[in-house]
Amino acid sequence: MITLADLPLRDDLVGAEPYGAPQLVVPVVLNVNENPYPPSATVRREMAEAVVEAAGQLNRYPEREALELRRDLANYLGHDLGPENIWVANGSNEIMSHLLTAFGGPGRRVLTFTPTYSMYPEYARNTCTEYVTAPRRADFTLDADLIVDAIEEHRPTVVLITTPNNPTGTTTSLQVIDEVCRRSDAIVVVDEAYQEFARTDSALELMTRHPRLVVSRTMSKAFALAGGRVGYLAAQPAVVDACRIVRLPYHLSAQTQAVARVALRHSDELLGRVHELAETARAFEAWLRTRGYDVVDSEANFTLFGRFADRHNVWQQLLDRGVLIRETGPDGYLRASAGTPAEMAALRDALDDISPTMLGEPTTRVDPVLQGETA
Known part of the structure; x- marks a missing residue:
């Protein structure tokens, strides 16, 4: 047996851990x-039938350009987009990796x-950006001056603006x-x-004005297709x-x-269910x-809340009560996704069961750059 230390791993990967939120059975x-x-x-059933039909051609490579899917996505987005404006990949993770591979790389900045979102630094690292x-x-x-000032300071080739932002849910x-x-x-x-x-309008409204604008989306959340791994962009x-x-x-x-x-x-x-989940989060x-x-x-369909003197202790106490949320974001905060009525009731009951003395200023600081979520 050998370990990572015995392998010629890239220097910038030494000591790195695989990314991933906890996958616990609770x-x-x-x-x-x-x-x-x-x-x-x-x-x-219709999905199963479609997979069975596709299985009849699994001895052949898939349609490389995914043109029919891109056409369907263009029709879904509207705004006079066509398949030539759409790119689709294995989750929005791969969309971002494609963009940084194409427009980032050695000597360039994002x-x-x-x-x-905490995967952004990993996309950059993996593409040597x-x-x-x-x-x-x-x-x-965010406001325009804040963004433009940062652009003028850092001179990036790619700028990422997340809206609604993860993990805060705030919009631009x-x-x-x-x-x-x-x-x-x-x-x-x-x-x-x-x-x-x-509730805010999509940046797709601006596509015709700005040739270097890219809008990234996913089917994981609103379409309940996280296991399908479908991300896409319009540009x-x-x-x-x-x-x-x-x-x-x-x-x-x-x-x-x-x-x-x-x-x-x-x-x-x-x-x-989208409107229902948004209302669940607001409630x-x-x-x-x-x-x-x-x-x-x-x-968004999640809520960032706190502040906790020891958020990990609160996270663990919730987990002990069978409720898994996310220890992420600025120090002292936790994030919870919108769930079913029964799941939200369980979360509220668990929070009420935890001593209110858990609230307070955190005693440690965590670099917020490293906090976020999976796509």
Whole structure:
């Protein structure tokens, strides 16, 4: 047997740990922002039939360009987009990896604003792109001057703006994104993984004005398709072509393409829970405020709340009661996804069962750059 220390691992990977949120078998799982409602029996049957049909051609490579799926995604997004404006990959993780492989790399920088999604530094590391950050405002929002000042300081080739932001749920307005695109020549990637839950407009509204604007999405959350691993982007055809250059051949399986197309055909049904989950999260936030918690205003399907003197102790006490949420974000905060009524009741009961003396200023500080969530 050998260990990692015996292998010629890249220097920047020495000491690194594999990324991943806890996957524990507990009654209530509210830690990774999944949609708690699976596809209906009708949709599942159609997905199964599509997979069986695809299996008849598994001796052949899948359709390399996924053109039919890209056409379906363009129709779903609207805004006069066509398949040439869409790129699709194995989750939004691979979308971001394609973008940073194409536009990042040695000697180049990617800029984002903390606290935010904790996979961003790993995308940068894996593509040998320098990762630089600037802090968000005290309320975890962004304004155009803050972003442009950071761009002028760091000179990135790629800027990542996450809205609604993970783990805070805060949004960035179209006016801010529009101004940033006008004042910068960087590739501006607006990560809209939770856009379907938000009340604010999508950056897709700005696509025709700004040729270097990219909007990233996922089917994991709103479409209840986290296990399907489908992420996609909308951009100018030239950006799509750049991703096509760096993608691995046949990167999206035939089964994935088939299941995703079924999901899109049933978008009305699958998205029917989106409003309900957003309202569930907002109701939970209102309940938290009645208990004296500090709650960050969110437009996603999750809530960031605190502040706890020892958040890990609170996380563990909740887990001991069968409720798994996420220890993430700024120091002293925890994050909970919106769940079913029974799951939310269990979370509220567990929080009420924990001593209120858990609230208070944290005694340690954690680098918020390292906090976030899986896609």
